[in-house]
Amino acid sequence: MMTNGETSAVDLGTPPSGDPRRPAGAGLAYESIRKVFGKGADEFVALDDIDFSTTPGDFVSLVGPSGCGKSTLLKLTAGLLNPTAGSVLVGGKEINGPRTDIGLMLQTSTLFPWRNVVENISLPLDIRRDRSKNREARIHEVLELVGLTGFEYHYPRELSGGMQQRVALCRLLISDPDLMLLDEPFGALDEFTREHLNTELARICEHEHKTTLFVTHNVPESVFLSDVVVVMGAHPGRVLEIIEVDLPRPRLPKLRDSPEFSEICVRIRSILGLS
Amino acid sequence: MLDVTSASEVGLPESPPVTRGKSHRGARRTAKRSRSERLRALGRQTLLAAVTFGVLALIWELLSNADPGFWPEIILSKPSEITPAFFEAITTRFVWENYWVTFQATILGFVLGAAAGFILGLMIALIPVFSEAFYPVVILFQSTPRVALAPVFIAWFGFGMSSKVALAATICFFPVLVNTITGLSHIDENAMLLMRSLKASRWQIFTHLRWFAALPTIFAGLKAALTFALIGVIVGELKATNEGAGFLIERGSFQLRMDDVFAYLGILALFGLLLYGIANAVERRVVFWQAGDAEHD
Ligand SMILES: Nc1ncnc2c1ncn2[C@@H]1O[C@H](COP(=O)(O)OP(=O)(O)O)[C@@H](O)[C@H]1O
Ligand SMILES: [Mg+2]
DSSP states (O other): OOOOGGGOOOOSSSOGGGOSSOOOOOOEEEEEEEEEESOGGGOEEEEEEEEEEOOTTOEEEEEOOTTSSHHHHHHHHHTSSOOSEEEEEETTEEOOSOOTTEEEEOSSOOOOTTSOHHHHHHHHHHHTTOOOTTHHHHHHHHHHHTTOTTOTTOOGGGSOHHHHHHHHHHHHHTTOOSEEEEESTTTTSOHHHHHHHHHHHHHHHHHHTOEEEEEESOHHHHHHHOSEEEEEETTTTEEEEEEEOOOOSSOOGGGGGSHHHHHHHHHHHHHTTOO | OOOOOOTTTTTOOOOHHHHHHHHHHHHHHHHHHHHHHHHHHHHHHHHHHHHHHHHHHHHHHHHHHHOTTTSOHHHHOOHHHHHHHHHHHHTOHHHHHHHHHHHHHHHHHHHHHHHHHHHHHHHHHHOHHHHHHHHHHHHHHHTSOGGGGHHHHHHHHOSSHHHHHHHHHHHHHHHHHHHHHHHHHOOOHHHHHHHHHTTOOHHHHIIIIIHHHHHHHHHHHHHHHHHHHHHHHHHHHHHSOSSSHHHHHHHHHHTTOHHHHHHHHHHHHHHHHHHHHHHHHHHHHHTGGGHHHHTTO
């Protein structure tokens, strides 16, 4: 059983597992991806000729209108769907099914209501049959990272939407994946909570140096978080342009008010035909 | 592994703890409020029910005294006679023995029927071949009124315990079967995506997700089945046996002892209430994460 957060013996001063310099996550490469749903007359081209790659450790956003195939591309990367043509490479290895070095988080928290916070975060460990001694300590680390210390034994229905998404983020972080896939993770939250959680996410990602693929239809959100914004269009789903975001890190809330920030937003909006 | 730097260390305003404190207290307040609200609602319901019951009993009493010729007392009886009959009944060993028989038959029928329904439901929900083979047959039987089977069971099993247990089990079987299938068949798509992304095996998806997700629905079926089991046993006892609550009622009616009949019915009502209360208490423990919601509908 878990002990109380207060009494768990985590030495926050020294980096665990004796590896202070962590690898910078896995690079992404899409090679001539095409995804078609349905057959014959019902055939629907969700993605056509997706071809780009990114640097390991980058925060990559997919931004575009609803239905342009963002979630489909994310599921292809997760190995939850197979491309009709082409291949996806994560860390140089072709995807042909779900992988434990890739973590997924969706718009709905999909927390299990019968598991409390700690038990929900343990789910990936339970599935991997990871019974290591430091399980507890790691759970408390991720809880602290997202600011949920003290909520260990609460059930999902006792938490706000924002807190539920934090728990879902913990459940993703506990596996220590090389690639994090986030599909509109804060899309169902109010704007205030969303901005706040985005700031948190920027901090966590800068800290963890994990490659991240982030799906959104919110332009400022994508610019705030990303190193690279992949701007997508619909009918068929395709890449319109890839924008490098050369804004300084750490990304802090006041960045949203800077002219450089607005400039990039305006550019993306015009590519999307919004302005 | 993760190394942890807290918000303040990277020079960010430590906003989460504020949200934390607030929402924490907020969450507990709502939990408390809903519990006291629930208690108050329960008290109000009980009071209103008692008042309604009293008023109805009073009207009944007055009507039966109004015109003795018009309301033949022998058929209707009245509260002032039923009340002593009730207290006499609940202090009589013979009566208790008969209700004990009914209780045993109900529980036995429930366990047999529910277990069969649950096991077949599991097989139909989890093994595609079973689904195709059995589901149409199940639908066909489900639309047959099960009490109509009473004479069949009496013909097969004779008078006594087995025919009424068989009837109760048959009636129990269907709600459990159908709810087990329904509960296990409804799968949250996103939860499924999550499990697949974690490389969970079919068995792990079942034990970690589908089973728990199905439990509330399965429990609803079990609760309905428990009530149905009692109905099955009583019908069996009315038709054919010389013991049990149904037999007491049948005998009382036959002898035109209406005060006794109503007293037995009263005990039966309390008995049903007790079964339902036990089922609810067990449900609240097993499906604990639904405790709050279940009260509202
Ligand atoms: N399993 C599926 N079968 C058929 N069509 C699908 C399926 N999944 C997605 N689509 C279609 O593909 C298109 C892109 O979907 P999606 O990737 O979810 O878009 P986005 O996430 O950008 O809003 C949509 O038009 C959607 O209807
Ligand atoms: Mg989507």
